Amino acid sequence: MPKRRRRGGRKWLGYLLSFLLGGLLALGGYFYFVPKRPLPPEAVDQKALTQKIFVIDQVINSQLYELGLSKKNVLLHQSSEKKEGNIIWKQSHTKIQCPRSLAFSVIEGNFRRGITTLGKPFSIQSTQTSESLELDIRILDRMIHELTFIPAHPPAPKASLPPSEPLPSKTGLRPRIAIVIDDLGGEGEISQELLQWNFPITFSILPFTAHAKSLASEAHQRGNEVILHLPMEPYGYPKTKPGKGVLLHDMNQETLRRQLLQDIEEVPHIQGVSNHMGSRLMEDPGRLKIILSELKKRDLFFLDSRTSPQTVGLQTARSLGLKAGERSVFLDHSQGEEAVKRSLEKLIRVALSTGKAIGIGHPHASTIKSLKEMIPKIQEKGIEIVPVSALLE
Numbered sequence: 001m002p003k004r005r006r007r008g009g010r011k012w013l014g015y016l017l018s019f020l021l022g023g024l025l026a027l028g029g030y031f032y033f034v035p036k037r038p039l040p041p042e043a044v045d046q047k048a049l050t051q052k053i054f055v056i057d058q059v060i061n062s063q064l065y066e067l068g069l070s071k072k073n074v075l076l077h078q079s080s081e082k083k084e085g086n087i088i089w090k091q092s093h094t095k096i097q098c099p100r101s102l103a104f105s106v107i108e109g110n111f112r113r114g115i116t117t118l119g120k121p122f123s124i125q126s127t128q129t130s131e132s133l134e135l136d137i138r139i140l141d142r143m144i145h146e147l148t149f150i151p152a153h154p155p156a157p158k159a160s161l162p163p164s165e166p167l168p169s170k171t172g173l174r175p176r177i178a179i180v181i182d183d184l185g186g187e188g189e190i191s192q193e194l195l196q197w198n199f200p201i202t203f204s205i206l207p208f209t210a211h212a213k214s215l216a217s218e219a220h221q222r223g224n225e226v227i228l229h230l231p232m233e234p235y236g237y238p239k240t241k242p243g244k245g246v247l248l249h250d251m252n253q254e255t256l257r258r259q260l261l262q263d264i265e266e267v268p269h270i271q272g273v274s275n276h277m278g279s280r281l282m283e284d285p286g287r288l289k290i291i292l293s294e295l296k297k298r299d300l301f302f303l304d305s306r307t308s309p310q311t312v313g314l315q316t317a318r319s320l321g322l323k324a325g326e327r328s329v330f331l332d333h334s335q336g337e338e339a340v341k342r343s344l345e346k347l348i349r350v351a352l353s354t355g356k357a358i359g360i361g362h363p364h365a366s367t368i369k370s371l372k373e374m375i376p377k378i379q380e381k382g383i384e385i386v387p388v389s390a391l392l393e
Contacts, residue, residue: 046087052139053089056122059114060137060145064096067110073097075150084142093146100151104133107149108309111135125333126309127346129354134346141334143342175351177378178202178358178388179371180303180327182229182276185209185216185267190363195222199375202388204229204274204360207266208244220269225387227303228267230260232278234307242277247291249281256290264298271389272301272323274360279308288316296322301392303327305360325392331361331371340370344378351383356391 064070076095081088098107108126115124121140126133137145180202184191186209194201195218203219205212206229216226231242233249245263247256264270273295281287282304295302304313304326317324328350331343343359350357361367375385 049087049089049139049142052121053144055118056115056137056139056144059118060111060147063110063114067098067102067107069096069098082142087142089142089144091143091146093148095148095150097152098149104128104149105309107133108135111137111147112309123334125330125343127329127350128306129328129350131354138334141336141339175381175383176356176386176391177347177351177383178356178386178391179331179375180204180227180274180358180360180388181363181367182274182305182360183362184229185212187211187363190365190368191215193368195219195224199385200224200387202227205267205270206231206243206245206276207263212267216267216269225271225389226267226269227272227274227388228264228270228300229276230263230273230278231276232281234277234279234281237280240277247278247281247287249284249287251287253290256287257294260291260294264300270300272303272392274303275305275307275313277307278305282308282311282313285312285316288313289320292317292320292322292324296320301325301389303358303388303392323389323392325358325388327360328357329359331359332364332367335364335366337366337370340367341374344370344374348378348381348383352381358388358391 064073073096074094075097077092078094079090079092082091108128112124112126115122115137123138123141125136125138127136128134131150133149135145135147135149136143137147179199181194182204183206184194184203185205185207188211191203191211194203200223202225203215204227205216219226231244231246233246234240234242237246237248245259245266247259247263251259264273275282292302301323302313302317304311304317304324306313306326311326314324314326329343329347331347332340333343340361347357347359361371378385
């Protein structure tokens with residue numbers, strides 16, 4: 001009897017060991033075959049950020065070399081140390097003088113292609129005026145490089161004014177800023193808040209959205225400017241969806257015209273039109289001429305959102321004698337209150353240096369909150385907030 005018990009004990013122990021071994025193999029297989037979830041942006045460590053900054057530095061040097069720019073073109077280079085939790089990095093500000101023959105659109109296009117091919121978490125944002133091009137290069141929404149390009153032999157600076165007085169614009173008026181909120185019409189809460197503001201926000205409303213007609217009518221009654229935010233084909237379509245009413249590159253003249261008129265009918269009281277997406281269509285002067293000619297017939301202006309560095313929107317509009325302009329800064333290209341406030345500060349700089357600036361934002365909670373905090377500060381600087389039509393030519 002004792003011998004039988006020992007055999008039974010060994011048999012039971014073998015079953016237990018086999019069960020444990022099978023469990024360990026299954027668990028190991030799960031961790032081996034099941035893909036790991038990517039770490040959230042805030043989980044990046046110092047080593048990973050340092051490696052990514054090295055990659056960005058190489059891309060910048062490569063793009064400058066391709067553009068024929070060297071150290072002799074650098075007018076100013078400053079860097080400051082930034083810290084976020086346990087992460088420390090250098091943030092650099094570089095001012096570069098370039099030949100007048102080198103178009104800002106070429107510079108922006110080269111850098112944008114170089115950065116976007118890296119994919120996430122790298123990003124680039126641009127701000128362009130007739131006198132400068134600013135490129136903000138970020139990793140996980142952390143500013144790494146701010147590159148400012150100015151043309152060689154700039155015009156002589158205007159006589160400086162006392163600090164208490166704002167710089168005048170080219171028209172002799174004080175600096176002016178227009179705030180356009182895009183993508184409206186699909187939601188209600190933020191739109192209703194915008195309607196209560198006592199400064200002239202421009203409502204840019206998408207056609208065929210739930211509240212397009214009612215919001216346009218209410219904004220018009222309250223004295224706000226209303227424009228149609230016209231869906232246009234982007235690169236990546238149809239995976240990237242501009243929404244109902246989109247104008248497509250392959251449409252013939254009659255189809256383009258018919259769809260445009262349907263979009264216009266969807267949003268009452270409009271005084272102008274801006275492009276929603278449209279990175280592909282905005283590069284085609286032939287298609288744009290068809291669209292913008294229809295706008296001119298209806299006495300509507302055009303605001304180029306500059307969704308492509310190769311856009312020909314403004315030059316096509318001017319060739320037709322159409323009142324037009326283009327945005328200066330996307331306010332919430334990077335979301336988050338601090339990012340939006342930085343963009344608003346950039347908008348202020350553009351307005352003070354050129355006399356006017358157009359900022360485009362979207363109905364995000366962070367954008368609305370930042371605007372509410374920053375607009376009084378904008379006004380304190382002597383900058384007037386106006387409807388976008390007041391800044392177009």
